[in-house]
Amino acid sequence: MKVQTEKAGVSFAAISKEKFEQRDAADVILGLLQEQKTLCVQSVEKKEVNQEPPLLYDLTTLQKEANSKHGFSADKTLSIAQKLYEAKLTTYPRTGSRYIPSDVLAEIYILISGLWDNTVFGKQALALSNSNLNLRSVDDKKITDHHAIIITENSASGLSGDDKTIYEMIAGRMLEAFSKKCVKDATTIRLACGDTIFETKGSVIKQAGWRAVFDDREENEDEVEKLPTVIEGETLSVLQSEVLEKQTKPKSIHTESSLLGTMEDSGIGTPATRAAIIETLFARDYVRREKKSLLPTDKGLSVYEIVKDKRIADVALTGSWENTLSQIEAGEMDADTFRQANEIYTRQITAELLNVSIAISGENECACPKCKTGKMIFYPKVAKCSETNCGLIVFRNKSEKQLSDKQITDLLTTGKTPVIKGFKSKGGKSFDASLAFDADYKIVFDFPEKKEKK
Ligand SMILES: [Zn+2]
Numbered sequence: 001m002k003v004q005t006e007k008a009g010v011s012f013a014a015i016s017k018e019k020f021e022q023r024d025a026a027d028v029i030l031g032l033l034q035e036q037k038t039l040c041v042q043s044v045e046k047k048e049v050n051q052e053p054p055l056l057y058d059l060t061t062l063q064k065e066a067n068s069k070h071g072f073s074a075d076k077t078l079s080i081a082q083k084l085y086e087a088k089l090t091t092y093p094r095t096g097s098r099y100i101p102s103d104v105l106a107e108i109y110i111l112i113s114g115l116w117d118n119t120v121f122g123k124q125a126l127a128l129s130n131s132n133l134n135l136r137s138v139d140d141k142k143i144t145d146h147h148a149i150i151i152t153e154n155s156a157s158g159l160s161g162d163d164k165t166i167y168e169m170i171a172g173r174m175l176e177a178f179s180k181k182c183v184k185d186a187t188t189i190r191l192a193c194g195d196t197i198f199e200t201k202g203s204v205i206k207q208a209g210w211r212a213v214f215d216d217r218e219e220n221e222d223e224v225e226k227l228p229t230v231i232e233g234e235t236l237s238v239l240q241s242e243v244l245e246k247q248t249k250p251k252s253i254h255t256e257s258s259l260l261g262t263m264e265d266s267g268i269g270t271p272a273t274r275a276a277i278i279e280t281l282f283a284r285d286y287v288r289r290e291k292k293s294l295l296p297t298d299k300g301l302s303v304y305e306i307v308k309d310k311r312i313a314d315v316a317l318t319g320s321w322e323n324t325l326s327q328i329e330a331g332e333m334d335a336d337t338f339r340q341a342n343e344i345y346t347r348q349i350t351a352e353l354l355n356v357s358i359a360i361s362g363e364n365e366c367a368c369p370k371c372k373t374g375k376m377i378f379y380p381k382v383a384k385c386s387e388t389n390c391g392l393i394v395f396r397n398k399s400e401k402q403l404s405d406k407q408i409t410d411l412l413t414t415g416k417t418p419v420i421k422g423f424k425s426k427g428g429k430s431f432d433a434s435l436a437f438d439a440d441y442k443i444v445f446d447f448p449e450k451k452e453k454k
Pocket of ligand 1: 368369370371372373374375385386387390391392
């Protein structure tokens, strides 16, 4: 139940502590409020709240926040971060650490001075240059191969668009992480009407600290109003009262940001591979995007139905592999034991899966361009001709890219795909190309023709 009251011309709302299961019970209190038209101030509690700045970005946190703040996919954020790294503007992106070592700390003042001219947070950078740094994000023990993502001393003045957005997230987070804590005065006022208690919370920022970097624009988690000064025992008048009807919310649908968090918590993938795992779900048409939400497709649901009870879908197992691999790396586990266990496991899952009959939808079949008699059948990892003598096979995985059914169909029916973006060369460079068949039905890259310069 919500009640609106006021003091000295400042009106504010308070919500009942008790949640009413039944409408009748709420109506009784509502009647009482409307009759009395007053509330008594039962208590006023003030306390100082300190909020330390967030830690620096690791890849997963950067991907999560770029998704929730700017709607970027995990894959897009990774490729921009990779590009910024290759341009020597930010540090190595495929990191799982949110800390820097103490020797890097020595450079931080220099990096901060490089941001004095920044239009968004230049003022904060200048202020931070004249104060002590917050050392929360400095810990030699919490770094493995790479430290958290930070900027370099090189000027990023040439950036624009999405590249600039990611760069400024990284630069801004660096300023936040080394800034002082934010100090707020939080007030809780409790108002009573009979036995029913209403509560309201307000807060005033005493020292903005790290929240000054983005001027708090992106934080709406504590939407609190300034409260007027009231004293215990005081009587306030009721301006308005109403019963709020709320239905119990179902679990919310995953966004890429929340999915990345869940993957991290359940030990699925590594910071470097999570984006690729999500992209594979899209490429195989198991999941589709609807605005920021991720929804399973019919195909995804039918695959899920088949594998959900099978060993291959056991999340705990894949997570434990990651652990075992680190143990082998540290010499705490014998590699051969692990290999033997996996041989047994592979036999088990293969047997399980061979016993499954999968209804393959006819939609994605098309004639084989090579033998012209067989049908191409689509599987999760390949598309293959039904004629065993022909044996034409198209692998979905091509230079770190997963081909979709549509792209493979284009290749089979027209001999060529439209330009596909984001292939990775052996050297890790990203490139765009069409795929085509050569005379032997091997897949080759076909590069978009450069317009000739005049
Ligand atoms: Zn064929």
